[in-house]
Amino acid sequence: MPALTGAMLTLAESRWRKVVRDRHLYLLLLPVFAYYVIFHFVPMYGVVIAFKDYNIFAGVRGSDWVGLENFRVMLLNDEFFIVLRNTVMLNVISLFVAFPAPLVLALLLNEVRNRRFKRTVQGIVYLPHFLSWVVVSGLIISVLSPSSGLVNNIIRSLGGQSVYFMTDRVWWVGIYQLSGVWKEVGWGTIIYLAALSALDPNLYDAAMIDGANRWQRLKHVTLPGITPTILVVFLLSVGNVMTISFDRPFLLGNPMVLDVADVISTYVYRVGLLNVDYSYAAAVGLFQSVVNFAFLLTANWLSNRIKGEGLF
């Protein structure tokens, strides 16, 4: 088939000509490429130490292979199951608290008619997103302080006793959830407000002509219209069920609540960097990454099956 080979040749040739034409663009990409290789793909390779007995003098390559030994130790370790339980527990509660909160706030904001009021509220609720967890934990610890905090001052002036919010395990879990809502609820509304503003106003007009009240319009026009957005946010949360970033549990936590506040990230930091048990900590980290990825793929697959759409 000479014609076909010829066509393929010219195709390859034109591709190559494009590459030559764009050589300066590839040059611009070089530092970007270097960044992703060095700080993302090399660590992905470096995870092989999870299957080795890492020895700092022998290096990654020189250390002895131990197969799944580190994972066996992990699965026999009670402490690992406690941090696993805490990570999943805090995240599952978040799916019921922190996930719906921005949606509800966005729907409420969407019903506001006074534009100035709406914009003012939006500006205020976006602010906490830009504060660091160190600052947020400092604010929360201050406000909830048993001796000098605003909340306990009010409780006492009403005749009650000071509540030790941060050192009581049950209260702590509640405060942990609330702190996340406080910091991110406003920011989380942005994506929903964008989706809401993209809905066709004609649908509302039609619904009103049909006599739909506010609740019916919400149920039959608004929510179906933004379902894809809700789904994306939900899938991303599910895909992170094994992940809690280090700062929040570490900064809000204290020795009194360690058996609910210790999560995978704080555990990896402690055994890996403080106790310098690199191989074991890398194994725990790899477990976390793999489970997250599996959850994301499964949730995405389910979503594609049921709703016909997903992240990819």
Place this chain on the structure above:
Amino acid sequence: MATRRDPSTWFDAVNVGLLTVVAAACLIPMFHVTALSLSEEGAILSGRVGLVPVGFQLRGYRTVFESAAMMRAFGFTVYLTILGTSVNVMITALGAYPLAKPDLVGRRVIWLMILFTMFFSGGLIPLFMVVRSLGLLDTVWALILPGTIATFNLILMKTYFSGIPASLAESARMDGASEIGILLRIIIPLSTPIIATLTLFYGVGHWSQFFQALIYIQDPDKYTLQLRLQQLITEGVGYGPTVVFGQSDDIPVESVKAGAIMFVTAPVLIAFPFLQKHFVKGALIGSLKE
């Protein structure tokens, strides 16, 4: 919007009331801590300070400003934020520009590789070992290079660049401009909104750096402000102030802690109103296109 034609109902009143409560809840912790920072120690400890200072004093702030450790951390964090944000924005632009070109050979593969890093990572320990083996420990670069590009920000910028008409770059190319010349003289001047947005995102990120400083920095001269604040407020009673101020005997500890929190927060609060319109626009670019 069509709902505007509705007669005013009790729902609107309840809604406005609810939203007012939400907005107040966002601000009250900051008002309370500001009041603490300006109050006399005895009033704080006996639980008499609410939203208004009791026994007004400035010793808390004076202690923070006179502390060599806090000022050193402030200077270093300003340096880190300026240097780091410049590197971030520049390298992100270098990535976004070629990747926004629809017919770049290999674009799809490169893009998929980049997106993959959003969903899978080697974890903390392998990354730490890379940073250590590059000799970056205890340098400002350990706080900058591992986060050179936030992939989400790269998506924002690429999306923005894709919206700039290709004909502009094409005509410059006809006139013999180089790719870097086109990026600097045509694309960048048209992209001030997205550059402002990313400067804010990256800048706030550096200002907030805590964890990376905790794991990569041992040298107290390179402690970030957040790390110093954390030592001050969450280490054991009396111990935190000793670490930061060298002693804790005649220090009004509670107002100093509150003052330090507000001192670290102030730059964000000051910059916030000016940058607000940019970041919302920027975040919208991302969410609409995703």
